[in-house]
Amino acid sequence: MGLHSDTITIRGGRPLTGRIELKGAKNLVTKAMVASLLGETPSILKDVPDISDVRVVRGLLEVHGVKISDGEEEGELHLDPSAVETAHMADIDAHAGSSRIPILFCGPLLHRLGEAFIPDLGGCRIGDRPIDFHLDVLRTFGAVVEKLPSGIRMSAPGGLKGAKIELPYPSVGATEQVLLTAVRAAGITELRGSAIEPEIMDLINILQKMGAVISVDTDRVIRIEGVPELKGYDHRALFDRNEAASWAAAALATEGDIFVGGARQSEMLTFLNVYRKVGGGFDIHEDGIRFFHPGKPLNPVIIETDVHPGFMTDWQQPLVVALTKAEGVSIVHETVYENRFGFVDALVEMGATIQIHRECLGGQACRFGQRNFNHSAVISGPSKLHGADIVVPDLRGGFSHLIAALSAEGTSRVSNVGIISRGYEKFLSKLETLGADFTLEG
Ligand code: EPZ
Numbered sequence: 546m547g548l549h550s551d552t553i554t555i556r557g558g559r560p561l562t563g564r565i566e567l568k569g570a571k572n573l574v575t576k577a578m579v580a581s582l583l584g585e586t587p588s589i590l591k592d593v594p595d596i597s598d599v600r601v602v603r604g605l606l607e608v609h610g611v612k613i614s615d616g617e618e619e620g621e622l623h624l625d626p627s628a629v630e631t632a633h634m635a636d637i638d639a640h641a642g643s644s645r646i647p648i649l650f651c652g653p654l655l656h657r658l659g660e661a662f663i664p665d666l667g668g669c670r671i672g673d674r675p676i677d678f679h680l681d682v683l684r685t686f687g688a689v690v691e692k693l694p695s696g697i698r699m700s701a702p703g704g705l706k707g708a709k710i711e712l713p714y715p716s717v718g719a720t721e722q723v724l725l726t727a728v729r730a731a732g733i734t735e736l737r738g739s740a741i742e743p744e745i746m747d748l749i750n751i752l753q754k755m756g757a758v759i760s761v762d763t764d765r766v767i768r769i770e771g772v773p774e775l776k777g778y779d780h781r782a783l784f785d786r787n788e789a790a791s792w793a794a795a796a797l798a799t800e801g802d803i804f805v806g807g808a809r810q811s812e813m814l815t816f817l818n819v820y821r822k823v824g825g826g827f828d829i830h831e832d833g834i835r836f837f838h839p840g841k842p843l844n845p846v847i848i849e850t851d852v853h854p855g856f857m858t859d860w861q862q863p864l865v866v867a868l869t870k871a872e873g874v875s876i877v878h879e880t881v882y883e884n885r886f887g888f889v890d891a892l893v894e895m896g897a898t899i900q901i902h903r904e905c906l907g908g909q910a911c912r913f914g915q916r917n918f919n920h921s922a923v924i925s926g927p928s929k930l931h932g933a934d935i936v937v938p939d940l941r942g943g944f945s946h947l948i949a950a951l952s953a954e955g956t957s958r959v960s961n962v963g964i965i966s967r968g969y970e971k972f973l974s975k976l977e978t979l980g981a982d983f984t985l986e987g
Contacts, residue, residue, distance in 0.1 A: 552960040552986040557953035560801035561979040567807035568594035569782025571968045573744040575602045581624035582653035588777035593620045594970035604640035608632040629657045634695050638664045648679050652726025655701045664696040678719035707732035715740040715852045727769035728757040734769040742853040743812040747783040754778040786812045787859040791944050793836035794863035797825045798952040802837035822846050845873035849908035862945040868924045869897040875924040876907035883918035888942025891935045898925040932957040940968045
C-alpha cells in the first residue's frame with residue numbers, strides 16, 4: 546500500500562490549501578477491469594488510480610490468466626484476456642483479501658469458462674453487505690450456485706440466457722452484475738429497479754465500446770440485447786466524485802481552499818447543492834472545481850443519503866466533520882447502509898456533539914426504520930475539535946477521521962490509515978501538497 550507505517554501523527558489546525566488532481570473513480574475502474582474479461586481482444590484503461598483496491602483486482606485478474614501491463618501514460622493499464630483460465634480457490638482467496646469484487650467475476654467467467662469460484666466476501670465494515678441480490682440474479686440467468694465450505698462454485702450447464710429481472714433495491718453491485726452477465730447472454734434482458742449512478746453509466750459506455758447493445762430507459766429500466774462476442778475497449782475512466790467530495794469537505798472543515806483538478810459539475814450536482822446550503826464556496830472551472838471555506842459561519846443542514854441522483858452515502862462521512870463546525874443542529878439520515886455511523890465515536894471523543902438514533906429522522910421512513918439500526922445522526926455545532934488517538938475503522942470513515950484530526954486543535958495519532966489507501970490515491974502526498982502538518986510513525 547506504499548506506507549511504511551500504518552500510524553500518522555497529525556498536528557491540526559492548519560487550513561488545507563492548494564491543488565490536487567483526481568484520477569478515475571475507484572467504483573468504476575475496478576468494474577471496468579473486470580469487464581476486460583469479456584473481450585476477445587485486449588483493453589486499455591486510462592486514469593487508473595494507484596490504490597489498493599485496484600491492486601486487488603489486478604491480482605485477481607492475473608490469477609485468472611489475464612496479462613496486465615502498464616501503458617505509456619501514468620495510470621494506463623493494458624489488459625489482455627486471451628488466455629483466461631480457471632483459478633485455484635486458494636489463489637483467489639489469497640488475492641481477494643476483504644474485497645467484494647470477486648462476485649462480479651462470475652458472469653464473465655461463466656461466459657468464458659463455464660464455471661466460476663468465489664471466496665467469502667468482505668468489503669468495508671459498514672453493515673452486513675450481503676450478496677443475495679447477486680446470487681438471485683445469476684440464478685435467473687441460468688447459473689447453478691453451489692455453496693461449498695471453501696466458498697461458492699457456479700456453473701452454467703445450459704449457458705446463460707437473458708431474463709426479466711427486478712431488483713428489490715437499486716443496488717449498484719447487482720446492477721453491474723446484470724450488465725456484466727447480460728451483455729453476452731442469449732437474448733434480451735430487461736432490468737427494472739436498476740441503480741443509475743454515473744459510474745454505472747460509464748460502465749455502460751465501456752460495454753458499448755466493446756460491442757454491447759444496451760439502452761437506458763426512464764424509471765430505472767435498462768435493456769440489454771445479448772451478443773455472442775465482444776472485443777476490447779479503450780477508455781478513460783470517469784473521475785472519482787467520492788474523492789472530490791472528500792476533499793471538498795476537507796476544505797470546509799479546515800477552513801481551507803482546495804482546487805480539485807478533474808472534478809466535474811454534472812456528476813456532483815446533488816453534492817454541490819448541499820455544499821452551497823452549508824455555506825461552502827465553490828467555483829466551477831473547465832479543468833476542475835475549487836472548493837473553499839467562505840470565512841463566515843457554516844449553516845446546519847438536513848440531509849438524507851440515497852441512491853443516485855440522491856446524496857451519495859459515501860459523501861456523508863467527510864461532510865459530517867464539516868457539520869460539527871456549523872452553527873446549529875444538522876441531521877443526517879443514512880438510508881443506504883444500516884450501519885455507517887461507527888466513525889462518529891471518534892469525532893465525539895474529539896469534542897463533537899453527535900447523537901445517533903434508531904428512528905428515521907429528518908426525512909421519509911426508510912427500510913431500516915423499524916429494525917433497530919442506528920442510522921440517523923444529529924450533529925450539534927459549532928464544536929471545537931481537539932486532538933485524540935484514533936483507529937481508522939473503514940475507508941470513508943477513515944478519511945473523515947483524517948479531516949477531523951487536521952481541523953482539530955493539538956495533536957492526533959491516527960492508526961490503521963492503510964485502509965484509506967484502498968480508495969484514496971497517494972493521500973499522504975496530497976496532504977503534504979495541501980500543507981498538512983503530519984509525520985509518519987516508524
Ligand atoms: C457500491 O457498493 C460501492 N462500492 C460503495 O462504495 C457505495 O457506497 C455503494 O455502491 C452505494 O453507492 C463499489 O462500487 C466497489 P450496493 P455495493 O449493492 O455495490 C444492500 C466506498 O466507500 N444489498 O448498492 O456493494 C446493501 O447491503 C464503497 O467506496 C443487499 O441487501 O453497494 C446496501 O444496504 C462502500 N443485497 C444496499 O443494498 C445484495 O446482494 C446498497 O448496496 C447487495 C446489496
